[in-house]
Amino acid sequence: ILNVEQSPQSLHVQEGDSTNFTCSFPSSNFYALHWYRWETAKSPEALFVMTLNGDEKKKGRISATLNTKEGYSYLYIKGSQPEDSATYLCACYGGSQGNLIFGKGTKLSVKP
Amino acid sequence: DSGVTQTPKHLITATGQRVTLRCSPRSGDLSVYWYQQSLDQGLQFLIQYYNGEERAKGNILERFSAQQFPDLHSELNLSSLELGDSALYFCASNDGRVGTGELFFGEGSRLTVL
Numbered sequence: 001i002l003n004v005e006q007s008p009q010s011l012h013v014q015e016g017d018s019t020n021f022t023c024s025f026p027s028s029n030f031y032a033l034h035w036y037r038w039e040t041a042k043s044p045e046a047l048f049v050m051t052l053n054g055d056e057k058k059k060g061r062i063s064a065t066l067n068t069k070e071g072y073s074y075l076y077i078k079g080s081q082p083e084d085s086a087t088y089l090c091a092c093y094g095g096s097q098g099n100l101i102f103g104k105g106t107k108l109s110v111k112p
Numbered sequence: 113d114s115g116v117t118q119t120p121k122h123l124i125t126a127t128g129q130r131v132t133l134r135c136s137p138r139s140g141d142l143s144v145y146w147y148q149q150s151l152d153q154g155l156q157f158l159i160q161y162y163n164g165e166e167r168a169k170g171n172i173l174e175r176f177s178a179q180q181f182p183d184l185h186s187e188l189n190l191s192s193l194e195l196g197d198s199a200l201y202f203c204a205s206n207d208g209r210v211g212t213g214e215l216f217f218g219e220g221s222r223l224t225v226l
Contacts, residue, residue: 022226024120029223031210031211032211032212033213034214034215036215042219043114043116043202043219043220044155044202044215044218045216045217045219046214046215049212049214051211052214070133084166089154089155091155093210093211093212094211099145099157099160099168099170100145100157100215102147102154102155102156102157103154104153104154105154
């Protein structure tokens with residue numbers, strides 16, 4: 001069974017700090033890696049979908065990298081703002097699962 | 113607004129009962145996914161439909177069933193409810209691209225079983 005792990009579970013940073021978190025997944029039979037942002041009382045929204053080893057994507061102050069050979073992806077937030085506070089989910093499509101498997105998320109809190 | 117509509121938003125019922133959750137996908141999307149989010153658990157994949165046909169199945173209990181209708185809306189039926197079925201149930205849709213199509217989530221249906 002494909003297992004997607006995210007670390008840390010939670011993170012508290014000050015406004016202006018840059019931060020990053022990790023998503024680990026089995027490297028065999030990898031197909032695609034998704035990142036979603038989930039704000040409290042809202043529904044998850046897609047940030048990135050990545051497929052190629054070495055891929056790097058950026059949206060404003062948020063960027064992500066992908067290493068399919070070693071089975072990890074990093075999400076970076078530069079100069080965190082209070083509005084970045086959310087749970088960041090990664091999800092992997094691969095193996096024989098035939099569906100998108102989510103990690104438990106990293107909960108980011110940014111203090112003003 | 114993702115364009116995915118889920119009803120009801122909240123539902124409180126008793127053990128042993130049956131409920132139906134409804135999802136209307138984003139306009140143009142052919143694929144619907146159902147996920148369950150329980151306390152301290154991540155989003156657990158239940159089932160996926162594409163254009164009316166079941167495409168993938170996760171750890172969906174036998175007491176649960178789903179279908180996608182010709183107009184592409186989907187329903188998740190939960191029967192013989194137990195306390196442990198209390199959770200937030202999300203529906204998501206996409207264009208059906210295998211693996212690479214980003215999901216658009218509804219606001220969820222929160223089920224409480226007493």
